[in-house]
Amino acid sequence: MRHFGLHAGLWLAVALILLPPLWVLRTSLVPESMAYSTDVFPAFSLENYQSLFGQKRFGTFYLNSIIVALGSVIIALPFAAAMGYAFARFQTGGRFGRFLVLSLQMLPPVALVLPAFAILRSMELTQSLTGLTIVYAALNIPFLAWILMGFFEGIPVDLEWAAMTDGTTAWGAFWRIVLPVSLPGLAAAGVLGFILSWNEFLFALVLTGSKTATIPVALASLQTSNGIQIGKVSAGVVLAILPLIIASRFIQRFIVQGLTFGSVK
Amino acid sequence: MASIELRQVSKIYPGSAAGVKDIDLSVADGEFVIFLGPSGCGKSTLLRSIAGLESITAGDILINGEIVNHVAPRDRNIAVVFQSYALYPHMNVWQNMAFGLRMRGSPAEEIDAKVKEAAELLGLTPLMQRRPSALSGGQRQRVALGRAIVRDPQAFLLDEPLSNLDAQLRAEMRLELVRLHRKLGRTTIHVTHDQVEAMTMGDRIFIMKDGRLIQQGPPLEVYANPADTFVAGFLASPPMNLVSGRLVEVGDGLAFRTDGAMLPIPAAFRAAYAAWAGKPVIFGLRSEDFHAAPNGDSSAPLTLQVEAVEALGPENILIGRLAGAPTQVSARLSRHYSAQPGESVTLYADLTPMHLFTPEDGKAIPRPRAAPALLRRHA
Numbered sequence: 334m335r336h337f338g339l340h341a342g343l344w345l346a347v348a349l350i351l352l353p354p355l356w357v358l359r360t361s362l363v364p365e366s367m368a369y370s371t372d373v374f375p376a377f378s379l380e381n382y383q384s385l386f387g388q389k390r391f392g393t394f395y396l397n398s399i400i401v402a403l404g405s406v407i408i409a410l411p412f413a414a415a416m417g418y419a420f421a422r423f424q425t426g427g428r429f430g431r432f433l434v435l436s437l438q439m440l441p442p443v444a445l446v447l448p449a450f451a452i453l454r455s456m457e458l459t460q461s462l463t464g465l466t467i468v469y470a471a472l473n474i475p476f477l478a479w480i481l482m483g484f485f486e487g488i489p490v491d492l493e494w495a496a497m498t499d500g501t502t503a504w505g506a507f508w509r510i511v512l513p514v515s516l517p518g519l520a521a522a523g524v525l526g527f528i529l530s531w532n533e534f535l536f537a538l539v540l541t542g543s544k545t546a547t548i549p550v551a552l553a554s555l556q557t558s559n560g561i562q563i564g565k566v567s568a569g570v571v572l573a574i575l576p577l578i579i580a581s582r583f584i585q586r587f588i589v590q591g592l593t594f595g596s597v598k
Numbered sequence: 599m600a601s602i603e604l605r606q607v608s609k610i611y612p613g614s615a616a617g618v619k620d621i622d623l624s625v626a627d628g629e630f631v632i633f634l635g636p637s638g639c640g641k642s643t644l645l646r647s648i649a650g651l652e653s654i655t656a657g658d659i660l661i662n663g664e665i666v667n668h669v670a671p672r673d674r675n676i677a678v679v680f681q682s683y684a685l686y687p688h689m690n691v692w693q694n695m696a697f698g699l700r701m702r703g704s705p706a707e708e709i710d711a712k713v714k715e716a717a718e719l720l721g722l723t724p725l726m727q728r729r730p731s732a733l734s735g736g737q738r739q740r741v742a743l744g745r746a747i748v749r750d751p752q753a754f755l756l757d758e759p760l761s762n763l764d765a766q767l768r769a770e771m772r773l774e775l776v777r778l779h780r781k782l783g784r785t786t787i788h789v790t791h792d793q794v795e796a797m798t799m800g801d802r803i804f805i806m807k808d809g810r811l812i813q814q815g816p817p818l819e820v821y822a823n824p825a826d827t828f829v830a831g832f833l834a835s836p837p838m839n840l841v842s843g844r845l846v847e848v849g850d851g852l853a854f855r856t857d858g859a860m861l862p863i864p865a866a867f868r869a870a871y872a873a874w875a876g877k878p879v880i881f882g883l884r885s886e887d888f889h890a891a892p893n894g895d896s897s898a899p900l901t902l903q904v905e906a907v908e909a910l911g912p913e914n915i916l917i918g919r920l921a922g923a924p925t926q927v928s929a930r931l932s933r934h935y936s937a938q939p940g941e942s943v944t945l946y947a948d949l950t951p952m953h954l955f956t957p958e959d960g961k962a963i964p965r966p967r968a969a970p971a972l973l974r975r976h977a
Contacts, residue, residue, distance in 0.1 A: 491684035494651045497671040498678045499749070500701030513688045 354574075361567035368564040381568035391569065393544070394551040399576075400462055401537075401547055402530035405469030406523050413474050414519065417481030418507065422490070431482075437475045445472075446539050453540060460542030468536055473526040480525065484518030485511065524584040528577055548573045600662050600676075600752035600785050601627045602648060607657035609643050618644050618809040621657070625787060630779050632817075633789045634796040635806035636832070641789045644806070645755050648787065649678050661752070672701070677746035681758040683738045685730035691717075691741050692726040698749040716744045719778075736767045743778070753785040760795065772799060793833050797821065805829050822951065823967050827960035830882050830953065836915060836928040841881045842957065845874045854881045854954070858921035864896045864949050870965035871954060879963070882953040885915065888929035888945045897946040902929065904937045916943070 360368050361382070367375040385391040416434075419425040426433070449468050450459065458464030488511060496506035512519070534549040541550060552569045555562050603624040609617045618640035625631050633641040646652040648659060650671035658665050666674055677698075685694050692713060699709045717723045720740045730738055739759060746754055756775070760768045776799055779786050790796060796803050797817045804814045805828075813825040824830035824838070831837035843856030845863075852863040852871055861881070863871055889897070901921050908915040914936045916929045921942070929945055937943045954963045 489682055489684065491680045491682045492686065494646070494649075494671075494678065495680060495684040495745075496686070496697070496701075497651065498649055498674075498676060499698035499745070500672040502670070502672065505701070510686055514686070516688075 357567045357570050360564060361571045363564065365562065365564035368567070381564040382572075385565055385568050385572070389551070389555075389565065391548075391551060391572065394546050394548050395572065397462060397541075397545055398531055398547040401466050401469060402527045404462075404466040405473055405530045406526040408466070408470035409473035409477055409526055410519060410523055412470075413477035413522065414481055414512070414515075416474065416478035417483075418485050418511065420478070420482045421485035422493075434475045434479055438479075442472075442535050446535055449536065450539055459540055460545055462541075462545050465537060465540050465545070465547070468540060469530040469533065472533075472536075473529060476529065477522045477526050480522045481515070481518060484515055484522075488514055521584050524580045528580060531573075531577065601625060601660075602753060602785060602787070603660040603663070604644075604648070605658045605660070607644070607647065607659060608655045609640075609647055609652060610655045616640065616643070616809070617655075618647075618806075621811050623804055623811060623814065625785055628783050628785055629802065630776070630786045630788065630800045632796045632800035632803040633787060633806060634791065634793070634803050634832070636791055639806040640809040641806050642757055643809075645678070645757050645787060645789050649676050649755055650674050651678075675749075675752045676755060677749055677751035677753070678755045678757065679742045679746050679759045681761055683730075683742040683759075683762075685738055685741055685745075687730050690727050690729055691722060691733070691744075694730070694741055695722075695744045695748050698745065702749075712748050712750075713744075716748045719747070720744050735763055736771070739763060739767075739771060743775075747778070747782070751784065753787070754779075756786065756788045758789055758791070760790070761792070775799065793835060796833065805832065823962070824882075824953065825962055827880060827882070827955050830955070830962075834884060836885050836917075836930070838882045838884050838953075839925075839927045840955070841920070841923070841925045841927065843879065843881055845871060845877055845879050845954070847875050854879070854952075856881065856920065856925075857923035858919070859900045859923070861898045861900070861947060861949060861952075862896075864952070867952075867965045871963060874954065874963060878957050880955040880957055880960070882955060883947060883949070884951065885928045885930040887948045887951055888916075888931065889948060890931055890935040890945065892946045893948050894950070896949040898949055899944055899946055902927065902943050902945050904939055904941045904943060906939055907936060909933070909936065916945075 359374060362377060362379070363370070363375055364378040364380055420431060420434075453459045453464040453468070456464070458467070492510050492514065493503070493506040496510045497503065501509060531547075532549060533547075534553070537547045537550045538553070541547065546554070548569070552566060552573065555566045555569060601624065604621050607621045608619050610619075611617050616638060621644060633644060635641045643652060647654050650666070650669060654667065659667055661674060661676075686697065689697065695713045695716060696709050699712060704712075714723070717726060720743060722737070722740055722744055725733065725737060725741075730741065733741065739762075742759070759775075760771050763771060772795060775788070788795065788799060800817065802815060803817050803820055805812045805820065805825075807828055813820055813829050815823075820829065821833055824833065827840055830840065841856050841859075843854055846853055846855045848860075848862070851865070852868055852875060854861045854863060892899070902916060902918045903921060904916050904918040905926075906917040908917065911933065913933055914931050916931060916937060918927060918929075919925065920927060931945075954965070955961060956963060
């Protein structure tokens with residue numbers, strides 16, 4: 334009986350967390366006209382998705398988001414790795430340097446949007462995916478460097494020493510030993526950076542145009558003067574979180590792998 | 599093959615007491631030496647400096663008579679075996695062992711042949727495809743050794759390579775390392791804080807403390823003639839008994855007097871110790887120099903109030919105090935002699951190997967050197 338109470342409580346907690354997203358999924362799969370119905374599942378329809386990919390050009394925005402998020406991670410990761418390694422192994426910049434990196438994360442993004450816009454305009458990169466990718470990369474570098482620093486600190490310096498006595502240069506030890514050993518960490522950092530760029534709204538709103546909008550901006554544009562098209566918004570949300578769910582599965586695996594991989598002793 | 603020489607080598611870490619100061623030492627070609635000291639004494643720092651992994655603050659490091667202060671680790675042709683083994687976790691055993699040769703651009707057939715040879719030597723052949731995470735501690739230790747051997751370096755630097763192994767495996771690897779050294783004949787520096795390794799493995803030991811070299815010499819020589827109370831205490835278990843007291847004149851001889859005991863100084867040492875008559879000194883005698891029965895001319899009886907008995911099997915160690923004295927004394931006796939805690943027993947101290955140390959800095963007061971025990975038995 335006590336078990337029953339416990340389980341009921343747990344199921345309640347699970348429902349609290351899962352019901353809203355499930356309701357979004359349900360709303361995305363019923364016709365717009367029945368979206369606000371209180372029936373659990375009044376009718377099945379893919380019209381919301383069809384509309385998004387057809388008339389609303391969601392395919393383009395999806396592609397934009399993928400290009401920007403992937404591009405920013407590919408640019409940011411090597412810089413972040415170098416930076417994190419310098420912090421971890423050579424104490425470059427000391428505590429102040431580390432604080433500086435962290436302090437960038439404390440700055441409200443709004444403070445950076447207008448300067449970024451001004452800079453991109455002078456380079457004629459507003460309303461372009463290139464411009465947004467560069468800005469996202471810049472935003473990602475300190476964050477990823479911070480994550481990778483922790484990962485590099487976990488790699489025993491003995492490994493690099495062994496490689497250096499074995500005949501590599503310091504650079505060779507980094508390239509041949511540290512990087513391969515930190516692959517799970519790099520992957521985890523990459524996925525986190527991807528999620529961050531994927532979800533970013535403010536910069537995307539200011540720096541992109543109607544053709545170069547990303548998913549979050551496109552979702553916001555479904556809120557029209559005729560009201561919120563809740564069915565399409567729901568379908569858009571489902572589409573937007575789908576890659577993140579997949580990515581989270583990966584990151585989980587990589588982080589667990591990262592923890593058990595390097596055991597040297 | 600390589601000789602290694604250190605001249606006035608110092609390594610100072612800014613804002614830290616660690617490091618080494620003014621180290622002078624030389625290791626002959628093919629010699630097996632031990633750096634012995636408690637953790638934090640600078641022995642590993644010194645080892646890394648020789649390998650080129652740490653830059654030194656002052657002094658010169660010479661390999662084969664050439665100064666190598668600014669030579670990169672990869673150009674010193676020295677192999678290091680780390681305490682953590684530092685195996686590359688993303689490579690299998692074969693790749694780990696081949697890594698050094700591949701970095702040096704050796705031809706593939708040569709690499710394969712050398713790796714196979716080393717694997718054979720260390721019994722690693724069946725494990726070649728395994729990753730380090732799938733190996734036991736002893737196997738990892740062997741791979742680390744194999745990785746060093748394969749490269750055929752001028753010298754081996756071993757940084758506490760046995761300290762992560764269990765006791766039985768450690769004893770096996772101790773013998774194996776000595777056997778390997780005999781077979782390969784390469785200059786070897788073995789860093790350890792284990793006095794058994796220090797006594798049994800090397801041709802010479804270098805004892806370090808607080809970043810300084812305290813004493814060097816063949817193990818038995820150092821054991822028989824410790825330079826100070828630190829060496830006397832560190833190089834044996836149980837450590838040498840050290841008792842504070844005073845050197846007094848008795849008739850035409852000398853004696854060491856402390857609470858609960860009066861020990862005559864052997865005639866051979868009288869001249870050396872004469873200047874210390876009437877002064878406070880520290881008396882040192884190893885636990886194995888206590889006997890259950892008189893043993894020669896220089897035996898002196900004393901009474902031990904037994905507080906604990908450690909029966910080790912082959913021997914019994916009696917721990918107690920000289921009547922009323924504060925200092926604890928341990929006596930190593932045969933398994934046939936035992937006592938109960940609380941009992942007072944009469945033991946005979948063989949004073950031939952005794953030492954006196956100054957109370958100020960613990961340095962040994964010079965006296966005619968005791969011959970190492972082993973040599974005396976052969977004589």
